[in-house]
Structures are given as structure tokens and as C-alpha cells.
Amino acid sequence: MSDGKPPADSPEIRRLTPVIGPGHTFGSVTDKISSIVLTRPTSLGWYVGFLIAFSLMGMMTVAIGWLIIKGVGIWGINIPIGWGFAIVNFVWWIGIGHAGTLISAILFLLNQKWRTSINRFAEAMTLFAVACAGIFPLIHTGRPWMAFYMFPYPSTMGLWPQFRSPLIWDVFAVSTYGTVSLMFWFVGLLPDLATLRDRAIQKPMKIIYGTLAMGWRGSARHWHRYQSAYLLLAGLATPLVLSVHTVVSFDFAVAIVPGWHTTIFPPYFVAGAIYSGFAMVLTIAIPLRKVYGLEDFITMRHLDNMAKVMLATGLIVAYGYFFEFFLSLYSGNKFDVFLVQQRLHGPYAPFYYALILCNILTPQLLWSYKLRHNVAVLFIMSIVVNMGMWLERFVIVVISLTRDFVPSAWGRYSPTVWDWATFIGTIGMFVTLLFLFVRVLPAISIAEMRELVAETSEEEK
């Protein structure tokens, strides 16, 4: 290392690609990140993007309003396909959320410094994805105003939820996940809210940020307990995130429907969740760093690492597909074998092949260093993977339900315009929330960036 520079493309150089651009100080990271919120004028592009997203969200509101008036009959669901888009979208959104917790909690425990500049917006993404996910089972109940039945409350009828049901596990898992993610995010935001309070110029901003910061003053005694709490939350969120998609997979695996009733579902769902989540983080990070000039903070190293995580989890998912396929044939169970045939040759086979193309074949391009460092390719790839993961849930839900045990119970499923309006509408809601988030809260954790500056300046000495 000491004599003779390694060639420009060597692993040495790659490893040393910094997680933060050179020449940054405590003041400069604070200025740069807080100015996005406090002083930078709102651009025309922001208004245009927000308007589009907000219109889509409006479409969702109309679709849900019509659903509440007419009932779930406006959707394409009917017996035997009672689940349809609602559950496909629910699982897809929940999965996307998982990368945020993985980045903020698991990479924190593993002391991965590169997580610092992406954890804040990844956690925001988690919260918004969980919000989108939560809508679907709620409206899928048909009478969403009765949804409180799923929570244990002392009713006059003396009724209690059926705790042996995976659907009740789901209620607890998803609501715990949403709550803990919100707390984790808020605790991380606390010092940054204090920064915004101290730097805000307008009185209303000072009051709002000041209220949220709760009087945080950076006392060493406070930091001492804060760090304990943050570490514990990371330690608690780690098993939690693994449990959430496990419980979601139980919704399928506990049932006896062919193609669902397998023990491989929990790990394979968790890997798929992280896979789609990292894809979504890339989908958001690439425009974010471009528009707000954050290339110094979200460096190529971050994009490269995220692409590698995508590749690794994508391979786990591919392994899952392979074993799902193999075990169905190996079991000799005629319903399982039939299901595999239906995936390969049935009416929904094009979806299965598209899924293999999006989730297994395309991501293999990420083995290439050049392609991992091509921002445009990464962006397209992240969208392809998100489509692939959506198709995966579609294949699981629809093919199994349309082709179970007896031909008299077979059917077809096609979504209606209301299904699409609700689905695309939640994407609009997700983007709307992200647009609001980058305007009112620091998209990168300022306190942790200062910590990173301190650590990197120490290393240079």
C-alpha cells in the first residue's frame, strides 16, 4: 500500500472510495443538509412532481370512496380469487418497507458507516410504504369502519380476536412494525430537529421544529442515554423486521393451498422483501442525490453497495424459486406438481416468465463493476426488480387461487379499473409523502454525518 499506486480500478481503490466527499466539516454538512429544508427555494420541478403525485393520490381517494359506497364488488375479486390485488399490493408494499429498517437497524449493529447518509430517507420510505400497505387489508375487509374488530378491545358482546389466526398475527406484526419504525425514526430525528430549530429564521418554523425537538440541547448526559436507547431500538428492530415478513408469509404458508403451504416461505419472503426494498431505496436515492446535489453524501460507494445487496438477496430469492419448484416435483404431491405445470404452461405463465426475467435474469448484470457504476442502468434495474417483486406476489396469489384442488373450483382473475386506480393511487400517495418529507425534514441525518466527519478526519491523521 505504501509504495506504488495500485491501478485505478483495483479492489484497493474501490474499497477506499469514500462514504463522504472530501473537505467536509461539521459546519458544511450542517449547512448543506439543513439548507435543503430551510433556505432553498421550492423549485418548479418540485411543484410539478408533487402535483402529479398528489393527483394520483386523489385518484386513490376516489377509488376508495367508491369502494366504501359500493363494496369490494367493484374489484376483480370473486370466489375463488378472494385476495387479488389487495393482498398482492399489501405484500409488495410491506416488503419495500423492509430495506429501510434493514439499513437503519441491521447495518447500524454491523457498524457499516456507509448506512449513515441513506438511513434517514430509507426509514421514511419504510413508514410511507407501511402506510400504503396498511390501506389494502383495511379496505379489503369490505367494511373498513369495522376494522377495529381485529384489535382486542373489551366489547359488550364479550368477543375476542382469534389469536390462532395468521391474519390476527398480521395485524399485530404490521401495527408493531409501523409503531416501532416511527419511534426509531423520530428518535433519530431528534438532534436534527434541534438543529433546524436553531437555524430556522421564520418564527413559525422555529415554533414547529422547537416543539418537535422537545428541548433537545445536545447535553452529554442526554447523548449517553440516547445512544443506549438508539442501540437498543436497533437491536429490537432487527428481529422485528425479520418477523414481520415471516408473519406475512404465514398468511400463505399456514393455509393448505398448493404453492403456499411450504416451509421455505418465511426466509424466502424476508429475502424478497429486502431485495425489493433495496431496489426502492435506489429508485429514490438516484433522483434525490441528483436533484439536491447530494453526490458528496450519497456517493457511488453507496450505490455500489446497495447494488451488491440487491444482487445477493436476488440470488437468495432465486434459490427460493428453485427450491419451491424442486420440492413441488420431489414431493410427488399431485396438486403441487400440477401447480408447477400451471406456472409454466397455465393461463398466467407469461407472468411467471416475466417474473423470472425481472427477478433472476436481469439482476445478474449487477456482477459487472461497470454496470454497477452506471447510475442510469442502476435506476432502470431498480424499477425492473420492483416490477419483478410485484409479479412474484401476483403469481403466488393468483395462480394458486385459480388452480386449487378440484376443477370445479378453478377460475380466472382480472383486475378492474378500480383495482388499478387504487394500486397506482398508493404509488401516488407514497411519492406525495416523499416529496413532503424532503421539503420539511432533513433527508440525511445531520448528526450522524457530523459523527462521520469526526471519524473520517480522525482516520486521516
Place this chain on the structure above:
Amino acid sequence: MMQRHSHLYGVMGEFGTPEELLQAVEKVRAAGYHRFDAFAPFPVEGLSEALGLKRNLVPAITLLGGLAGGIGGFFFQYWAAAITYPLNIGGRPLNSWPAFIPVTFELTILGASFAAVFGMLALNKLPQPNHPIFNAHRFTHASSDRFFVCIESKDPKFRLEEVSRLLQNVHAHHITEVSLD
């Protein structure tokens, strides 16, 4: 003594780097002061040790929260499914405990997380909208790029001149008196 400085919360020195802060804290502590605090825009490594902070109560509170959530969650399900609302489904056992594990697990995490967050806030006495330290003009930098040490006037050893001299000796960039109101 206390009478003379009744308007004074303490004396505050400002530093530019975490290393300067650590040195200052060690010197102030060595000089025998107890009622003083350091302020930093991010958790400085070694600062807790320099201040002599012991282990805190957050982990214990979190454990209690987790236990309460887990034990309470399990027995609540037992009570609901086996005692108050039993359903005989083909003679299967009412206390089907494996089926209660997912919810028990989630409630353990929920209880522990609530305890960690609210325990931390309570021990830090937050929310606390106002504090005398905010009266110091330059303290807004404590949340961006400066580090501070404040020796409180309540410290039994507190003498205005001595404290100021001590902060000068540890090379504080600015030394300010922080008033109580």
C-alpha cells in the same frame, strides 16, 4: 456565595473540535467540579467516560418493558382464548400456546421499544421546552459545529473568577456567563 450569583446559571466555554472538548472536560473534572455538563452536536466518543458517567437505566427499563409486553401479551391471549372466550374446535386444546407465539413476540418488541424511547425521554427530562443554557447567545451552534462546557453556579466549588480562569486555561474560544433568565 449562592446569593452573589443568584442570577447566574453558570459559565460556559466554547470549543471547536471534539478533541478540545474532551481535554477540557477532563481538566474541569480533575479540578474537582461536579455540577457541569458538556454539549455536543453529535455523540462524541469517549465523552461519557471523560464525564465519568456510569451505566444508565435505559437498558433496564427496556428489559422491563419487554418482559411486561411479552408476559402480559401471552397471558392475555391465554385468558382470551382459553378462559373468557373458549371455542371448542374438534376438541383441540384451548391453550394452543405455539399459536400465541407470534403475537407474544410482537408485543415483547413493542413493549421494549416503548420503554426504551419513553424511558430515555423521561430520564433526560424531555420534553423540556426551555432551559437556561439556551439564554447563551452562541449556544445555537451547539446543534451544528461547536462544542460547549458549562460549569453550573450550583457547584459548591463555583467561584466566577476561578471558573473563568480554568476555562481560559483549557483554551476555550469564547467564555460566556449564562444567566438564569
